[in-house]
Amino acid sequence: MKVILSIDPIRYPLTGIGRYTYELARGLQQAGLEDLLLMRGMRLQRDLPPRPDLSAEPGATSIAVPRSLRTRLQDMAKKSRLAAGLYGTLAPWQRGRVLAGHEDHIYHGPNFYLPPFAGTSVATIHDLSIYLWPQTHPPERVRYMRSQLKKTLKYADFLITDTEYTRREVASYFNWPLQRIRAVHLASAAEFQPRSPQQLRPILQQLGLQPDGYVLFTGTIEPRKNLELLLQAYQQLPAALRQRWPLVLCGYRGWASADLHRRMESAQRAGWLKSPGFVDASVLPALMAGARLFVYPSLYEGFGLPVLEAMASGVPVICSNASTLPEVVADAAALHAPQDVDGLCRLLQRGREEQHWRARAAAAGLQRASEFSWQRCVDQTLEAYAAARQAR
Numbered sequence: 001m002k003v004i005l006s007i008d009p010i011r012y013p014l015t016g017i018g019r020y021t022y023e024l025a026r027g028l029q030q031a032g033l034e035d036l037l038l039m040r041g042m043r044l045q046r047d048l049p050p051r052p053d054l055s056a057e058p059g060a061t062s063i064a065v066p067r068s069l070r071t072r073l074q075d076m077a078k079k080s081r082l083a084a085g086l087y088g089t090l091a092p093w094q095r096g097r098v099l100a101g102h103e104d105h106i107y108h109g110p111n112f113y114l115p116p117f118a119g120t121s122v123a124t125i126h127d128l129s130i131y132l133w134p135q136t137h138p139p140e141r142v143r144y145m146r147s148q149l150k151k152t153l154k155y156a157d158f159l160i161t162d163t164e165y166t167r168r169e170v171a172s173y174f175n176w177p178l179q180r181i182r183a184v185h186l187a188s189a190a191e192f193q194p195r196s197p198q199q200l201r202p203i204l205q206q207l208g209l210q211p212d213g214y215v216l217f218t219g220t221i222e223p224r225k226n227l228e229l230l231l232q233a234y235q236q237l238p239a240a241l242r243q244r245w246p247l248v249l250c251g252y253r254g255w256a257s258a259d260l261h262r263r264m265e266s267a268q269r270a271g272w273l274k275s276p277g278f279v280d281a282s283v284l285p286a287l288m289a290g291a292r293l294f295v296y297p298s299l300y301e302g303f304g305l306p307v308l309e310a311m312a313s314g315v316p317v318i319c320s321n322a323s324t325l326p327e328v329v330a331d332a333a334a335l336h337a338p339q340d341v342d343g344l345c346r347l348l349q350r351g352r353e354e355q356h357w358r359a360r361a362a363a364a365g366l367q368r369a370s371e372f373s374w375q376r377c378v379d380q381t382l383e384a385y386a387a388a389r390q391a392r
Helices: 016-029 069-077 081-099 139-155 164-174 197-207 227-235 239-244 258-270 284-289 305-312 325-329 341-353 355-369 374-391
Strands: 002-006 035-040 043-045 106-109 120-125 158-161 181-183 215-218 247-250 273-277 293-296 317-320 334-336
Touching: 002 016, 016 035, 016 374, 035 081, 106 374, 120 139, 120 374, 158 164, 158 374, 164 181, 181 374, 197 284, 215 227, 215 284, 215 305, 215 341, 227 247, 227 258, 227 341, 239 341, 247 284, 258 273, 284 305, 293 305, 293 341, 305 317, 305 325, 305 355, 317 325, 317 341, 325 334, 334 341, 341 355
Parallel strands: 002 035, 002 106, 106 120, 120 158, 158 181, 215 247, 215 293, 247 273, 293 317, 317 334
Antiparallel strands: 035 043
C-alpha cells in the first residue's frame, strides 16, 4: 500500500487534530507501508517536522515554531470572503498539481479537506459543528469550512470519523453511504497517566496549585465548551468548597469569549477560579493528573479527547451527555444534561466529597482509557484505506 498523508495540521504545540495527525503519521511510518509520503503545504517529504516541545524540561516554555506563509494566508482567507474564495480555489488546485503522478497512492486529508486527485482519496471528518452548531463558530470560519467540505465530499472515495456517533451523523446529514464511512477512535498520549503527589508538586507549584487541590477544565475558551454553565454551577456551590477546591480553566482564548473572560476575572478576584491560559505540553499531563476532578460540560464534540486524557490520568470525570461524549466515556463518568445547571452543581459537590464514587470513577476511567490506543487507531485507519480502494 502506498499512502500520502497531509501533515498541515501538525503545528506545535500540538492540540487535538494536530495530535491526531502526528500520531497517525508516526504510526504509519512504523507500519511497513510500501511507500509513505507526507504532504506539507505544496511539498512532499518523508520526515515529520521536529517536535520542539519534546526537549523542554517540565515547566519550561516550548519553542515557538514560526507559522509558514501558507498558514498565514490560510488564516487571512478565513476572515475575508474574497480572500477565502481565492485561496479555497487556488490552494487545492496547486496541491492537486503536486499530487499528479502519484495516482497509485491513497491520499488522506486528516483535517476535513481534500484537493482534486485522480487517485483514491480519504478524508477525516471530525465533527459537523459548522452545520449543527454554527452559532458557536465565527461566521467567516463557517463560510470557509462549508465551501471546502462541499469539495471534500465531491472528491472523497471514503470518509473516516472519530466516533460511531459522528459516523452516523455524517451519513444522515449528507446522505452519504454508511458503508463508505469508518469510525476510528482517537487515543490519549502516553504522558497522561496517574502520578504521585511527590511527582506533581514541583510542577504544580509553578502554577500556584497543589495535588488534589483543584477542579480542572482544559480546552479552548469558546461558546461550544459551555463554560457559562460551568461558572453558574460552580458559583452555586458552598463558598467553603469553592475556596478549598478552586476551578482551574486552561486553554487558548477563543472567539466570542469577552463576556466569559470578564466573569472569569470576577471569579478570580473572589478567589475560587484560576485561569493560567494555554498550558505548555510539558506541564499539561501533570496538571491533569493532579486534579481532584475533571469537568467537561461541552455542548458538542467530535470526540472529546480531554475526557480521555483525564481518565487515563486516573482522575474522576464529569461531562455532559451531549453528542460523542457518552460513547467515549461509556459508564466511567458522571453525565449531566448540557443545560442543567443544578444537575452539574450536584455532581460537582458529589465529585469532591464522595470518596466511594471518586474511587470507582477513577478505576473505571483507567479501565476505559486502556481500551483506546494510537496503534489501534493506525491499524483501523489502514483498514479504512483498504476499504477505500475497494469502494472506487
